Amino acid sequence: MTNLDVSKLLRNVAAAYRIKDEQKYRFQIIAYDKAADTLENSPTELRELFKEQKLGDLPGVGPSIRAHLEELLTTGKVKHFEEVFSSIPEAVFTLLDVPGFGPKKAYRLVTEFKLKNPKSVVADIRALAEQGKIDPLDGFGKKSQDDILTRIEEYGRGKTKTARMALPYAGELAKKMLAYLKECPAVEQVSPLGSLRRRKETVGDIDIAVASSEPAKVLQHFVDYPHKERIIEKGDHTSSILVSSGKQIDLMVQPPEAFGSLLQHFTGSKDHNVHLREYALSKGLSLSEYGIKKRGDESGKLTHYSTEEKFYAALGLQWIPPEMRENTGEIELAKKNELPTLLELKDMKGDFHLHSSYPIEPSHDMGNNTMEEMIAKAKSLGYSYLGFSEHNPSISKHTSLQTKAILEKRKEFIEQLNKKHNKSIRVFSLLETDILPNGNLAIDDDAISLLDATIVSVHSSFGMNRDEMTKRVLKGLSHPKAKILAHPTGRLINQRPPYELDWAKVFAFCKEHHKALEINAWPLRLDLNDVLVREAVKQGVKLMIDTDSHSLEEMDLMEYGVSVARRGWAKPSDILNAMPYNDLAKWFSM
């Protein structure tokens, strides 16, 4: 049972309470939803937290929910949940992932038509709508019947409430929309919001804010977007459209004088805003996307804020970078004026995970561009150093003598490059070496000794359990030349789950033996992830942000790795390749 499964279970409990008596269970609903959020974002599997008696440390998990989770992990079920679910057909919960279906509507339709089969419930409802049997129901009508058909059709094409796209994909969609919006003369300022602005690794809907004195014109321009599939809703302040590819774009418009509070509100996260509003209430202030007013002041005297800086300042807070707005202590630090100065893209001085086309006869894919081309690109990015890390020569196709010969030749080649560029940029001779299932490195010591250092990583046998995998990785890292663990969890976003490691052990090992963990900027990897970066930073473990580029264009992806680092509250001093050359060379020699 994964964290996501358990998270869904808790959401179902909240949904069940909504169906039973939304008023009576009001606060239980909030509590279960919050605990579900926490679990969804926890990088550590529940079972491990349970083993270490740390379930109660999760925010939103108190004595009651903790006891239920323990029961779930021990016996596979929870008595209390079964009681809550007992009067509600299972099919209700299946419907909840279809956009437009909340607990009430799902329950009403399922019970009205006695739909028992969770596997066919979506198709059953579609059939009923097609036969016109929903229209006559109390509280429904022709329009909601049609809406149900539209939503189910879109659901069938992959639009669900929980589907999220990788950050760079969302970035591209947003870029096109921003360009389109700027064509409208009424648009004065425009900015992406929500998880896209917070640079979360995945994005659900794309949220965009516009400052304009003529909202109606902007909203009309927006819903006229030529690549839209349909308009989901259109109001006086906000509108939503569906674009081809089944993604939703939401637009919010405010006059320029209120743009700051709009940015703040729709950047979120929800938890950050809830906490911020509770904090404001304690000072007698009430917050909304329109501004700030005194609590209980019904005359509605509202103060507007044109920038976020002014909005936060009005609450006595430092401006908080969007990447930090996840309600994990940032508001408390902002009160004390103690927010860390986060890493920025311009701090980056090099890239160490680069695959050139150098003929190394590698074990995995090789790069498209020559070392010289990649050096020129690195210079254009303002870097002062870089490292080449092709995959090690294939061990099945080479004897160790052949491997050594290849690497000797490559070493000389890189020495020539260094001579030629005469310190205008420094080139490190690295390699990405496989850690074999037994923990040995794929090539032998004679070959490795020819390198400045090596990146090590796992490319096979992902199915090992946590203890075996931890042993394997630490054994690989313990080689004196092994300095960096690349893409440390092996996950591919939306495609392959991470393998489990004992992070306490890994962090302690890295700290003691001067090893670094990579933040891989490749958009589908982005691991180490934000939550683990934050923990590594706390423990004093050094990190390195690399693009894992196989071509020149990919070297521009560094910004995504920097985003992960910022979401993990990393400062420039936490990142090895934000260091000056001399400090870095010293670290490599340690």
Place this chain on the structure above:
DNA sequence: GCCGTTTTCGGCCCGACTGTTTTCAGTCG
């Protein structure tokens, strides 16, 4: 059911939009 610069009880964010409604319920963020 959770939680603490209002700390072990008494609170718990704020609003938009749609559809079916004569004043609100449901969904969503």
